[in-house]
Amino acid sequence: MPESRQHFDAQNFDAIIVGARVAGTAAAIFLARQHRRVLLIDKASFPSDTISTHIVLSGGARVLGQLGVLEMLEQSGAVRFSRMRSIGPDFDYRGDLVHDGLDERGLCLSRIIMDAKMIEAARSFESIQFRDRLRVTDLIIENRAIAGIRAEDSTDRHEFRAPLTIGADGMRSTIARRGEEKLGAFPRIDVPCARAYYYAYFDGVDESRLGDELVTEFESSPGAGNLVCRCEQGRIVAATAFDAVELHSFRIDLEGNLRRYLDRSFAVGRILEGATLAGKVFSSGLLSNTCRDPAAAGALLLGDAGLHVDPLFGQGHSLALMSAAIVGDLAPQWFDASRGETIPAIALAEFTRRRDAELMPFYKASVRVSRELALDKGTRMAHRAAASEQWAADEMIRFAQMLTPRGSFPSFRFARLMAKASRAA
Known part of the structure; x- marks a missing residue:
């Protein structure tokens, strides 16, 4: 040998x-x-x-269902979010993931x-x-x-x-x-991400402020984004995204800056008002x-x-x-x-x-969306169109949840609504 x-x-x-x-x-x-x-x-x-x-979006949760592990994950503390809300400077819409006899919930688990x-x-x-x-x-x-x-x-x-x-x-x-x-x-x-990311867990958020809903925010300040969802043990996981050039200054005071960045949001800061940070602050660093x-x-x-x-x-x-x-x-x-x-x-x-x-x-x-700090015109028009009609919000959320079959988004009527929103702008 x-x-x-x-x-x-x-x-x-x-x-x-x-x-x-x-x-x-x-x-x-x-x-x-x-x-x-x-x-x-x-x-x-x-x-x-x-x-x-x-976050496991609805498209991924379908696969977990095929694998037969959803019930086990729920028993381990996974929260099935049944609604999604998206917020921006000129849009705010939400949609249900349980509708017409279909259960298309995603889940959140550490x-x-x-x-x-x-x-x-x-x-x-x-x-x-x-x-x-x-x-x-x-x-x-x-x-x-x-x-x-x-x-x-x-x-x-x-x-x-x-x-x-x-x-x-x-x-x-x-x-x-x-x-x-x-x-x-x-x-x-490789396409570099324009933003850096930090997240942490919070205790003490009442369900009246956040139930089984995934909340995403865009441009609450230039280049910023936020995400919040309930996960196991009644905790909230909250993430903030910001201009990558701010990463060094952010690291000087992780807890304080995380709070400040989340507080300048449209809704996340109010959701977390009075909540207690549980554990350390995590970072994904600079990504591509x-x-x-x-x-x-x-x-x-x-x-x-x-x-x-x-x-x-x-x-x-x-x-x-x-x-x-x-x-x-x-x-x-x-x-x-x-x-x-x-x-x-x-x-x-x-x-x-x-x-x-x-x-x-x-x-x-x-x-x-990730390679530039500002939402491009097409993406912004899509969000504005979704905010104008519930059926459009449902289409947008199905795409965001990776449920849309290939080639079927945007639909013809959604594209017409985007064009109308563009003319109005």
């Missing part, structure tokens, strides 16, 4: 998933339901927190609980082997394809092989970086919207590894879950065609096509 392989123990799986948070656990469950043998690993130990939005519960759900499948505190060190490359990973833990080095390797390991993905270095795979496009080509021979990228989006709209969870659902749909044909060999890039290209068709409209809408 070559010297470089002496300390490796080889194991074979149908799929290796690197990253055991929302995207990775969802993909693992979809594959396990198809009786695939899955290795699910993460370099972290669990339960553990991570900087992230807490990552430390959500990730732990998703791992618990994944581990209930005998065909999923879960290992934490296992760090990927390299990819196995054979015939210009990714055939598995090399990894290490506190005791040894290991080698794992599979026809499909999934990188669900975040915006600084090791799978993406190694694939790019070794194969020129996963090319990326990042889109990678997610497919290479033998490998896919999911979640933030493939699409990392400005957190202003809380889309991250839902993009991850909806991408994992596409894997679940397509995986049977991949494995049937591979016959145990590495799945070729031409087969995995259908994942890219489906992801881009179904999810890129939402991603591009966020990029359009």
